[in-house]
Every structure is written in structure tokens, then in C-alpha cells.
Amino acid sequence: MNSNLKQLFIYCKPYKRLYSLILCLNICIGILELTVPYILIKLIHTVSGDAAAGDKGSTFSRILFYSIFYLLISCMGFISRYKNQQCKNKFGLKICQTMRSDVYETVLGKGLDKAKDKRAGDVVTTLTQNIHTVERFLQTDFHEFTYQGFRFLGAVIFIGIMNWKLLLVSLTILPLSVWLTRITMRSISEISQSLADKNAVLTSSLIESYNGIKTIKSYLLNPLLVRSFAEETRCVKVEELKLEKRLSLLIPVNIFLNAFPYAACVLYGGYLTLQHQLDIGELLAMVSLMNLIVRPISTMPDIVAHLKKCEGILARVFELIPPAGQQFIAVTDETAQQDSLISMEIKGLSFNLEGQTILKDVSLSIDRPQLIALTGKSGSGKTTLVKLICGFYQFPEGTIEIFGQDNRSIPQNMLMQNISYVSQESFIFTTSLYENIRYGQLDASREEVLHAAKIAQVDQFAVKLPNQYETMVSNQTLSGGQRQRVAIARAFLKKAKILILDEPTSALDTVTEQKIIEALESLKREKIIILISHQVSTLLAADMILYLEHGNLHPLESYKELQQKDLHSLTHEKKEEVKRNATFI
Template sequence: MKNTSFLSECGKLLSFAKPYWRQMAIAIGCMVLYTAANGIQISLIKPVIDKLVSGELTTATTTALPAIDIDPQTDLKKNTRSPLSEFKKNTLNKFSFIGKLRERMTRSFTSIGIVIAILAPVIFFTSYFQQYYRNFVRWAVVVNIRNKVCDHLLPQPLSFFENRKSGDLLSRLTNDVAVTQAGLKVLFDEVLFLPMQLICGLVLAFYFSWKLSLFSLIIFPVVFIPAVLIGKKIKRHGKGSLRHLSELTDAFREIFAGIRIVKSFRMEDEERREIHFIGERFLRRTLKMVKAKSLNSSTNEFIYAVGLAAMVILGGYVVMSHQITPGELGGFITAIGFMVITSVKKIAKSYTGLQESLAGANRVFELFNIESNIKDSPDAVTLEKIEEGIFFNNVSFSYEGKKEHVLKNICLNIQKGEVIAIVGESGAGKSTLVNLISRFYDPTEGSIAIDGIDLRRIKRESLLSHMALVTQQTFLFNRSLYENILYGRRDATMEEIQHAAKAANIHEFILSLPETYDTIVGEMGVKLSGGQRQRIAIARAILKNASILLLDEATSSLDYESEKLVQDALNNLIAGKTTIIVAHRLSTIQHCDRIIVMKQGQIVETGSHASLIHDDGEYKRVYQLHSNALHT
């Protein structure tokens, strides 16, 4: 069962190479030619050694022309013909042209040298192309895996990212894919190439001596058994090592993201100790894997040395007993030592290396097994335009894994073009309600509809094209101001971008910068003030020109001067749009068409500012608290 799992994991990894099958075919073809050319070169060892032993060297140095062909095999093995020798003789008799070709190729050192020279460019070109295309496919697959992970993760719902550490996701996309890449190298290099070299070496070994070849086959299981046993440990420790590396990545991410807090509270030593602690756990688990790999490698080296020694001793015996020629022994030892045993040793090492890589590949593949719970229904429709508005019908909602409802039986109608404000104490469910409109989550109970169509029956891409979101925590990419505003609509012209910036009260500031719209804002917009970042976000929303605006406490963290500029920009943004404002500062919402007051996940009051103040309810209480805070 575990072997099947191993093969299926390798198959899953290789499946990413399907788009590049042509390149793989070229690589495999070149591998075959390269291996065959090397095999022919090794086969020429036999006539070279035999001619040296029989005195051919003397003859070759005294004549310019090829010497008389001497077959030392006839002298040494007149009465010791093996079944394989008879088979080779009969085969050569049937295909006489092969025998003649072999005779011409090996009748002198000159002819042998010419053959080797002819093979040299074949080896050069086949070696080059098989290496190039193997590496082409390997790197293309790595990029393909990262792309597919990205394609799979980005459509995941907001809850997916909220419930996972971003450092863990980053580690899987970097560290785990890097380990997977090493596995791809094993698959596309060793697994494809070494079996060819092994088969070629065995063919040559049996050609030289079938008896010695049968004996050498004993080495195979001796090498592979420890590799299989140790490989399981390597995979287990490798997965644990990657898990600790993920924790280390996440810890560094948190420290760098919150470096101001770390320094302001003088927590450098504490964070350093935490990093050291995680690093030591990572080191301990990694050393266990290194120990297993070292044991496997050392075992292979021992078996290789003992096996080669046995081949030399046994080979010397059969040569002395005139069962094979010195040339056949030299060719056999070369084929076994440099092709067969080397290939077996590398294959065993590759198996353990592949187990380590599969630990990383499995962590990457785990991401593909995660299915999004926010999907378009099979009968989803495109929302062309909004004619009526947004309607909440007995909507309740609770976050994944929690029984308590954040929203309870919400019934709310928001008419097209209406500007409403949602107010309430912290934790009342204001932002959650906005997230449901964007369909970042689906209601646990009830439904939300636009123009009578349930959001779950509207294509998400179509739904979000009608919405623009501006939040308190404005996010800007570490790109130019131009690119950050362009995020609102990718096909916008420079003139449209400048128009949006003017409406957001940020154009003049941008022109005052040395690089104007090409200015890089820094990570998270760190080079800009809070008000400037907010106005860039508003310019982005203005450029999108969406029919529904969602403003989630867009001015709550600003000073009053910045708030004035941002509020003017928001007024330009709101004009003619259906707008939902989540407000903390009640002074900014008094002119809204309607104010929705929430408490503990429920709507407790609805009305205009004047009517709610007159009713002497929850809104008046919150408003008075807010007013008192401003005057103290």
C-alpha cells in the first residue's frame, strides 16, 4: 500500500510535466543515443586490451597500415566456449555484415581511435540536448506548480486566509516548492537516465561475461533494501523539518511586519530567543534526516567497495583459468564499475532523495485538496446592472467553527442610490454585514439578494465588478502611485487616472513628488501618511466607478485635517452610488439617507439622524458618548 502511495505521489509530480511532453521526448531520445554511444565506447575496451596483451602494440608501431587481426579469444579459450560465446558467434554468422563491421572497427588501434572520434560529436550533442531539455522541463514544472498553487489559492474565500498563517502559505510556496524542485531533478535526471545506463551496462557486462554478470546481480537487493527502509525515515523527518521551517518563516514575517512594535516595547531579545528556539527545533529534526541520509549513503559506498573487490578477485580467477580474455575482464569491470554499480548506487541514493522531496511535494499538494466553500452555483447568472437594490432576508451568520451567531435575523432593504450608515459598538457585526454583501462569506441562514437574485446565484466576478471597497486599513502595493490607482480598472487611461486622483484630492500632492505618478509608495504604502494612503484608495475606487460602494470606517484613524480632505473625496465618490458606510465617527454620517443602528448582531434602530436623536434610544446614547469624548 505504501509502495503504491509512493508511486502515485511520483506520478502526481510527473503529471505537471504533461504540457512539456515534446521536450521530454527529445530529452529521452537524446538520453538513449548518449547511453548507446557511451556503451559502444566501453565495448571497445576489450579489443584494445586484448591487442595489447597479444603484442598488437608492437605490430602497430612497426607498420603504418593496420596489422593482421589477431583474436586472442581463440587462443585463450579454445576449449572453454561458453553458451553465450556460442550465441554471439551464431548471431554474428547470421548477420555477417555486423561481424564484418565489428572486424573493421576493431582490427587496429587506428580504426578503434577513428570510431571513438566519430562517437565524440554524437556524445557532445546528445549530452547537451538531453541536459538542456531535462532542465527545461524541470524548471518549467516548478513554475507550473507555483502558478497552479496561486491559481488555486487566490479564489479561496476570505475565511481560508483568516484561518491560516500567511507565513505557512509563504513557506509552502517557497521552501516546500524548492524541496519539490530537488525531487523533480531526481525524477528527470536520475530516474530517467540511470535506468538506461543500468540496462546498457548490464548488456555490456553479459556481452563480456555472462557468469560474472549473474554473480553481480546479487548486489542489487543488498543495495536497495537499506535504501527502502531508511527512505521512510527520511520522508518522515523531512516533513517535520519543513513544518518547523514553516514556523520559522512565519515568525520572521511577524517580526518584520511588526518591527515598530518590537522596537517600541524593546522586545528584540525576546523575539531573538523565540527565533532561536524554533531554529533549534528545526535543526534537531533536520539532523535526524541528515543522519538517515548519511547512513544510507555510507552503506551504499561500503557495498560498492566490497562488490567491486569481489568482482576483481573473481575476475582475476577466471582470467587465470583462461575462461575469459583480459580484454573481456577489463570491459566487464568497466561496465559493472562505471555503469551498473554506479547506477544502482545512484538509484538507491535517488530513492531516499525522492522521499525527502515528496515530503515537500505532499505539503504543496495539500493545498490543492482544499476546496473553496464560496463557489458560483451551476445556474449562476451575470449581473448586468442594478435596478432595485440590496435585500437582506432573515440573515444570520456565524464564523467557521463557532456556534455563536455574529449576525441574527437581519432584515434590511437598501434601495438603489441610497446612502446608509451602519453604526454600533465594537463587535456589533457592522463589518461582517459589509463582508456578506461582497460575498466574502455566505450567510449561515437566510439570504441576500440584489434585484431579487440571491447572491449565490450571481457570478462572483460579475458581483464584485459592481462593488468598490474602501477600508480603514488601506492596502497599497509596493509599486508606483500610478499602478496602485490603476488597480481600480486595468484598462484606464492616464487621463482617467488623473481625473480620479483629482476627485480624491490627491492629484496636487502627487505632482509635488519628484517622480509624480511613478513614485514607489513602499511596502504597505509606508512612504505615505494615513490620509494620503486613504485618498489613493479612494482614487482607486473612483476609477472603478462601481455602482455599490462599501466604506468600512474609512476615516476613523485620521486626524481632523486629513479627515476633511478624505471626506471631501468620499463625497465625490458617493455621488449617485448605492453606498453603505460603516462609521465610527458619527459626525461624518449625519447627512446619510438612513442610519442603521446595530447591537449584539441585531438591528435595533433605523432612521435619519434627526429622528434617532429624537427617539432617545441606542443611537442617541452612542452619539452623546461620542460628543462627550470630543469635548473632553
């Protein structure tokens, strides 16, 4: 069995009771359908027998009985089908809801090196189109195997009891059906997966164009991107036509598989009737039963086609979900929050990204709360280093120990409970200003949220908003400096013992920056604070300065020592400020 189908069955396992109910309803519907030919035989025998005997009263009462029995069977069939479809819809929805949650959780939990292997369009397409296709398969064709199989088996037994020769004639189409199915189903899975890939590329282009609309307009890239989008659309169309061409072959195949068995059985059944080996009631019942044989045979290509299509889709879905049973190594954090254990140690850390050496044999030991400034040229690897500490990237050489434990052995969600991280790109969620700050610690009280906002200087602009902290905000409605202050407030609110800030004051004015530095100085007695910065005021406030150069980390004793390093990454104005401040140190 295909590995992707095995993975799908693992998702079905928690809902085996619901599947068992669907299976029982399918069997019930099959039995009810097999009852109709039986009623037909009895009805014809009754009419012909009683007519010959001349007993009209008895004939009418029996016809009435069989008619009521038929109506009762039909009502039971309607109810069973209604309940069956309800259960199938519920089955597909529940499984795909779990699948979507797993994809989303896995994407958020992956290291950045793995998450960025997938463009945004891959994730969006998987969460929407791809899983929806799987959902439709689970609600329909997934159950057709058992339903049509039971109908087929019941009809074979029924016709076999009536006349075994007629059964052999009706089954002559089966080998031909299998052969036609194999011919028409070639490469459907590959084409389906390729189409999903092309759709993902198309979706990614739309997302990237929307996010980069200002750059596109600034550099007059509209014609180039329109041509690129048209080419991607053409690729999608080509794959869609390939798939439709394959699926279109099913139409003549289905027509042939429906017509041939009927023609053969009616011809042979008529011959047996003329030879008095089959009565008229059995002939009509046989024609009715042929539907139960022909339907499974003729739908076989459709079911297999949808299965192959689903296989291709599942291959994309399970690229984003780890194999079942894969688990992280759990650690306990009962004592990790104790101040006496606040520590971080980096040993022999080396890291390459896309063939380029970023860090070489970096080592660092921090055994107490303090404020550490990390500086160096642009592109020297400062941001990469802090992302490694946060567990966003996997590294092959060296170790990073947080509270005495290797951060690679700590689940991402547990690791980040102890780390607050403010990135260079201050992201704002489309919700209220208050909620944006509260996301730092969801169980925080309103007083704690407002206190964090105050020390991060958010209140300076919050009071000017229409609804103050309840105002809806987004990346587009706040300035760069305002976004930075919200991100800092979010980090201050989080009850983490390690605080990492990546150039958090680059868009702030001097007064606000100084107040943020003062707040950090008050926090350094209880947290390890790592601050990436080129700002002189920040470097002066640090207990330790780390200079990153050519992948090597150099701990510096003072700001004077930093002056001896190559500071070409600073602007001319900041160089002059360094020289002026040097005279006072």
C-alpha cells in the same frame, strides 16, 4: 502511488513532449556508454590477434579506426549530455513556474477564513525554498529513474551475453541494496515535512517582527522575541540534524555498494579467465560494464532519499493548491451591470467565527442604488458582514444574492468586478501615487485616474509631492489620512455597481470628510453604497441606516430612531454632537 506524486505528474503532463525528448536523450547517452566496452573488446582482440599474426600495419590501422570511433562516440556523448541537461533544467523551471503561479493565485483567491489558516511564512517558504527543492528534484533525480534503469538493463544484457554466471555474481548485490535502502530511508519524508514546517514558522516570525517593529520597541519586547526566535531556530536545527543524520547513512552504504560488486566480479572474472572461459578483452569490458550496473544500484538510496524528501515538500506545496480538476461554478455577467438589475438581497444569514456568534438570521433587501450607512458598537460584526458580501468568508447558513445570484456561486474575481471595497486598513503599494490609484481600474485613462483622485481629495497633497503623481509612495511615506484618500480614489475609479467603505473617513479632517460625503451623494444615484461609519455627518447623508446589535440587523427609518439605540461605541464628543444635531431633526 503517493497522492502528492500523482499531483506532480499532473503538472508534468503539459510538458510531455519535453520529457519525451529528455527520455530519448537518456537512451542515446546509455547506448553511447554501452558502446565503449564493445570498442574495448574489439580493440584488445585486434591487438592480440594481429600481433600473433605479425601484421603490424593492419593492427595500427584498426587501432586508429577504433580510436577515431571512440572520439566520435565521446563527442556525441558530450553533445547529448549538454542538450539533456538543458532540457532537464527547462523542464524543472517550467513546471515550478506554473506551480508558483498556482500557489500565489490560490492564496489570493481564497476566502479570508482559508487564507489566514496559513501564516505569511508558510506562503513565503512554499514559494521560495519548498518549490526550489522540487525544482532541483525535477532537474536531476526525477530523470535518474529512467536513465539509470536503461543503463542497468543494457549492462545486464551485455554481461549476460558474455557470461551468464558472471551476471548472476554481479546481481547478488541487488537484494542487499533494496534492503539497505529501506532501512536508511525510514521517516525521511516525515522529517523533511517537519523541517519545512519549522522553517515556515521561522520565516513567519521574521515577517511579523518586521511588520510590528514599532509595537515591539514601544513595549520593550525585544528580549522576549529574541528568546522566542532562538527557540524556533533551535527547533529548525534539531530537524536539520535529524535529516542530515538519515542522509549521512547513505555515505557508507554507497561506499559498500560500489566496492562489493567490483571485488566479487573481478575475483570471479579472474577465475574464469584463468579457466579460459573468458578472455582478457571480455574481462576488461566486464569491469567497464560493472560501472553501469554498480552506479544504478549504489545511487538507488540517494534517489529514493531525494524522492522521500520531495514527497514531504510536495505535501506542504499542495496544501496551498486545490486538487486538479476542482473548479468554481461559472456565472455570466452580461446583464449584471445594467442599472435596472442593481440589487442585493441577504436572507437568513448567520455566521460564527472561532465559536463566537457574529451574525444571527440577518436579512436585508436593496433593490435600487442608494447610500446606506451601517453602524453599531465596535465589534458588533459590521466589518464581518461586508466581508461576507465580498465573498471573503464562507458561511453555512443563509444566502447573499448579488444581482440575483448567490455570491458563493460566483468566482471571486468576477464577484469583485462588481464590488469596490475600501477596508479599514488602507493599503498602499510601493509604487507611484498614480499607479496606486490606477490599480482600481487598470484600463482607466489618465484623465479618469486624475478625476478620481480629485473627487477623493488626493490632489490636495499630491501637488506638494516632489514628482506629484509620479512620486514613489508606500505605507511608510504617507499619513493615515493620505492613505485613506488614495484608497477612496481607487474605489471611485473602479467601475463597480456596489461600493463598500469601512470607516473611510476616520483619519480625515472635517472639511475633507464633508467633500468625500458630497462625492458619495453624487454617486448614490448609480451605485449601491454601503458605508460603515460612526460619523454623524455620514449618518445624516444616508438614505437608509442599518444598526447592528448583538448579531441582529435593525433597519432604521431616520437618525432620530438611531438616538434611541445604545451608542456606547461612540466617543463622548460624538454623543454630544448627536444630541446637538437631534434638535434640528
